[in-house]
Amino acid sequence: MDREGRSPRRSPETFVRFSPSQRMEHLLIMISFTALVVTGLPQKFFGAGWAQNLILLMGGIDNTRFLHRAFAILFCLEAVYHFGYIIWLAAAGRFVPTMIPTRKDLRDALQSFSYAAGFSPRRPMYGRFDFRQKFEYWGVLLGGIIVIVTGLILWFPVEITRFLPGAIVPAAREMHGGEALLALSIIVTWHLYGAHLNPKHFPGDKTIFTGRISREKMIEDHPLEYARLTGTPVEEVIAQLEEHHQPDHPDHPPAG
Amino acid sequence: MMTLREYGSQARVVAGLLLAMAMALAALLASATMAQATPGFQQQTPHPVEGMENCVSCHPAGTGGVIPSPDEHANYGNDSCLGCHPVVQAEPAEPAPGAPPDAPQLPPEDACLTCHSNPDLTMTLPSGEEMEIFVEGQELAGSVHAQLTCTDCHRDISAFPHRPLQVETRREYTLTQSDLCHRCHFEQATRTLDSIHFGILGEQLPSAPVCTDCHGYHDVPDPATSPDLLSTRCGHCHAQVYDSYAGSVHGAALLAGGHPDVPACGDCHLVHTSITIDRATFRLEVPEMCGRCHADEEMMDRYGLKSNVYDTYARDFHGATVGLLRQEGVLEPVDVAVCSDCHGVHDIQPMAGTVEQVEQRALEMCQRCHPDAGENFPDAWLGHYEISLEDAPLAWLVRAFYTVLIPFMLIGLMLHIVVDLWQFARRR
Numbered sequence: 049m050d051r052e053g054r055s056p057r058r059s060p061e062t063f064v065r066f067s068p069s070q071r072m073e074h075l076l077i078m079i080s081f082t083a084l085v086v087t088g089l090p091q092k093f094f095g096a097g098w099a100q101n102l103i104l105l106m107g108g109i110d111n112t113r114f115l116h117r118a119f120a121i122l123f124c125l126e127a128v129y130h131f132g133y134i135i136w137l138a139a140a141g142r143f144v145p146t147m148i149p150t151r152k153d154l155r156d157a158l159q160s161f162s163y164a165a166g167f168s169p170r171r172p173m174y175g176r177f178d179f180r181q182k183f184e185y186w187g188v189l190l191g192g193i194i195v196i197v198t199g200l201i202l203w204f205p206v207e208i209t210r211f212l213p214g215a216i217v218p219a220a221r222e223m224h225g226g227e228a229l230l231a232l233s234i235i236v237t238w239h240l241y242g243a244h245l246n247p248k249h250f251p252g253d254k255t256i257f258t259g260r261i262s263r264e265k266m267i268e269d270h271p272l273e274y275a276r277l278t279g280t281p282v283e284e285v286i287a288q289l290e291e292h293h294q295p296d297h298p299d300h301p302p303a304g
Numbered sequence: 305m306m307t308l309r310e311y312g313s314q315a316r317v318v319a320g321l322l323l324a325m326a327m328a329l330a331a332l333l334a335s336a337t338m339a340q341a342t343p344g345f346q347q348q349t350p351h352p353v354e355g356m357e358n359c360v361s362c363h364p365a366g367t368g369g370v371i372p373s374p375d376e377h378a379n380y381g382n383d384s385c386l387g388c389h390p391v392v393q394a395e396p397a398e399p400a401p402g403a404p405p406d407a408p409q410l411p412p413e414d415a416c417l418t419c420h421s422n423p424d425l426t427m428t429l430p431s432g433e434e435m436e437i438f439v440e441g442q443e444l445a446g447s448v449h450a451q452l453t454c455t456d457c458h459r460d461i462s463a464f465p466h467r468p469l470q471v472e473t474r475r476e477y478t479l480t481q482s483d484l485c486h487r488c489h490f491e492q493a494t495r496t497l498d499s500i501h502f503g504i505l506g507e508q509l510p511s512a513p514v515c516t517d518c519h520g521y522h523d524v525p526d527p528a529t530s531p532d533l534l535s536t537r538c539g540h541c542h543a544q545v546y547d548s549y550a551g552s553v554h555g556a557a558l559l560a561g562g563h564p565d566v567p568a569c570g571d572c573h574l575v576h577t578s579i580t581i582d583r584a585t586f587r588l589e590v591p592e593m594c595g596r597c598h599a600d601e602e603m604m605d606r607y608g609l610k611s612n613v614y615d616t617y618a619r620d621f622h623g624a625t626v627g628l629l630r631q632e633g634v635l636e637p638v639d640v641a642v643c644s645d646c647h648g649v650h651d652i653q654p655m656a657g658t659v660e661q662v663e664q665r666a667l668e669m670c671q672r673c674h675p676d677a678g679e680n681f682p683d684a685w686l687g688h689y690e691i692s693l694e695d696a697p698l699a700w701l702v703r704a705f706y707t708v709l710i711p712f713m714l715i716g717l718m719l720h721i722v723v724d725l726w727q728f729a730r731r732r
Contacts, residue, residue, distance in 0.1 A: 094624045100631055109628040161720070164727035205684050206676050214683025218691065219698040221621075226706030233710055237717045246721075247728045 063266050063277065066259040073130060074256050077188065080123040084195075085232055087116035092225040120199055127192055146176040149186070153179040173286070175272040180242055184234070191231045198224040359385040376465045380419065387418020388464055416454045417441055431473040443523035457484055457521075475510050481521065482514035489515075495576035513541070527575075531568035532558050538569040548650040555650075565603050588630040590642040591617060616688045617643070641673060 066074075090099035091112065106112045137143040156172035157179045163171050172178075177185070201208050201220035209217065244252045255261045266274045271285045360382045363373045419425065420439040427435050444450060449457075458481075460467055471477045486493030493515070496502050505512040518537045519525075525533055535558065539546030549555040549569070557563040570578075572593055579586055595614035597603055604611040617623040622641045629638055644652075646669040655662060666682040674681065689695035691703060 091624075094628060100628065103628055104632060108632045108634070109625055161723065164723045166727070166730065206674050206678075206681060209680040209684055210678045212680070214680040214685075215696065215698045217684035218686050218696055219702045222691070222699045222702040222706070226702060226710070230706060230710050230713060233714050234717065237714060237721065241717075241721045241724075246724065 060263065062260045062262055063274075064259055065255050065261045065266075068259065069133070071256060071259050073126060076122065076126040080119045080126060081231075081235070083119040084116060084123060085228070087112050087119065088225075088228055089232070091116065092228065117203065120196075120203075123192070124196055127196060147182055147185050149179075149182050153182055171289075173271045173282075173289075174269060175276075176270060178269070180238070184239060184242070187231070187234055191227050194227045195224055195231070198227070358382055374465070384418045387415050429469070429471065429473060429477070433474045435474050435477065439522055447520075447522060447524045448526050449524050457481065459484065478516060479510075479514055482516045485515040485519075492576045496578075499576060499578040500580045501578055511541075513537075527570075531564075531570070532561065534570065535568040545650050552648070552650060552652045553654045554652060565597060565606070567597065584635050584637045585633075587642060588626055588634070588638060590644050591623060591626060594643045610688070612690065613688045616686065616690060620686055639673065645669070645672070 086102070087106065090096075090102040091109075093099045094103070094109075103109055103112050106115060134143065152175075156174065159168055159170075159172040160179070162168040198220035201217060202224060205217045243249060243256075255265075261270075263274075266277075267285060267288055271289060272282065274280065275282045275285045360373075363385075417439060420437055421441060423438045425436070425438045427437050429435055455461055460470075469477065471480055496515075501512045501514075505514065518534055519527070527534055535546070535549070535555075539550075546569075550559055554566050558566040558568055570576075573579075591614065598609070599611055599614035601611040618627055625640045626638070626642060629640070646666075657665075663682060666685075666687070667677065667679060670677045670682050670685070686696055686699075691699045693700050
């Protein structure tokens, strides 16, 4: 995870949050994941009427499987790119563990919940990525590894069972479908809410596509990152935050 | 495109109209001929027979005698006369005015059998073939058609002497007669029009079976109670297949008798329709076909067999694929395994042997489609087992894990969203 945000003396109106490479990665995952769900879900629920209609619509089961595998290759390429990117960053000494979960994330999660429930007066102060974003990133990462490995087992059962017991094939089938369903459930609840439906971002947070975030949103959602990038003392950022959070403040959250 | 059902109903209407026209024509002809009083075998002897039992002493064939019988009667013995010429009562009761004349005392069958019960009776066809025209009374009595009269099927015969046959050969006679079955068995006869047998009948193969070749004619058995007999008849032409079937678990049980559930030829090959087995659709129908019996819990219990073999197949990779391809209506042959690929076709044998033997057989079966499969490969298939802790523990554990995790995760996330929204609502 590198940082693209520049840190000028005077705080800019917008910050660069995601590099073109990162934005492309998100786009690739978005396309391949959606296509894999559309081609894969009816295969998991092949007995249902809607699934059969969808398969017919895609030109039959053979076609559907072909499409699924084609997009799976795209997904795998993106995974390889991502790991390669991290390794390259690490080799260049530019790797910054912004996505690594810390104890603070656990504290943040608890505080966030207690703030939302009204027990805590202040929202947690997040760094470059908050605990939700880290959770989602690791979900995609681990889930992605699971579906890639089990998918390859299902694609090449003859080759795999040359050196592994046969029982892993039906287990892989269960795991592939189960993990995919889990991923889809998280995307349609957590991601859809977190990035689109919640009042703060509705109808959608464009940062991942434009790569840019407004100063207000930066202060609101990633105050520690703002402090680090601009060199503003944390106390000052807290003061700014509290100013926003006055009960009579006309707008919450502050509009950009 | 007309479906078979539509075709059937239209054909029925046409047949009904034709029948009505034929009946009207017959009534017209009957009223015309009635006046002429054409001599037939239903004509009654105008005198009592007692004391005059030797008919031919008065009625010799040809010339001479009181009333000579026609020339054609030369070959008939004295004892057959009364078969066709019933006796009038010695003192007939006064018929009511306008009442129809007395019915003949002998039923027509008996009248026919007077001559046709002679085992030596044959006739020579124009082709030179000798056709046996002997009918054994016993055969008729045991037939499902015991209630029919001879002339129901031998419709061109209504009098003696019979009208000459309009056929050249023995086979032609069979084909002509068999064509009459549809008058009562319209549905079945219509189905045969789609069959492979009907398709090759005629110029290509006059011996291709028609109704009577399988069902018989004078001795028609009830197909429901004698599937073994009908299957044997398939074997007349399909000897090799029949032998293979006879040695299979199904064939042996059928031929041993007492197993009405066991499939005979027609159960799988769609009796009457008997479609060609190389059609891709037939192959895709195989699992459904086997499932008709093997998914029937009550029937399988009778034989101590598992009734989930169809469901477990339909859920696994092969079965799911076949099910979807069937829906798509693919017409080209499909190479995904169906029941018969592993279990055999006509030579199906029960699963028997030691675990090692069964595993070895399974591997051989896998390798027929997956030539590079190693010895672990058959375990990749659940072998008609359900995913359970005993039979497939790894898959069961994975499934259990996600069955618990997904709802938990969803509930947690939804809860989080609700609380978050509540926070927004409160702080507005």
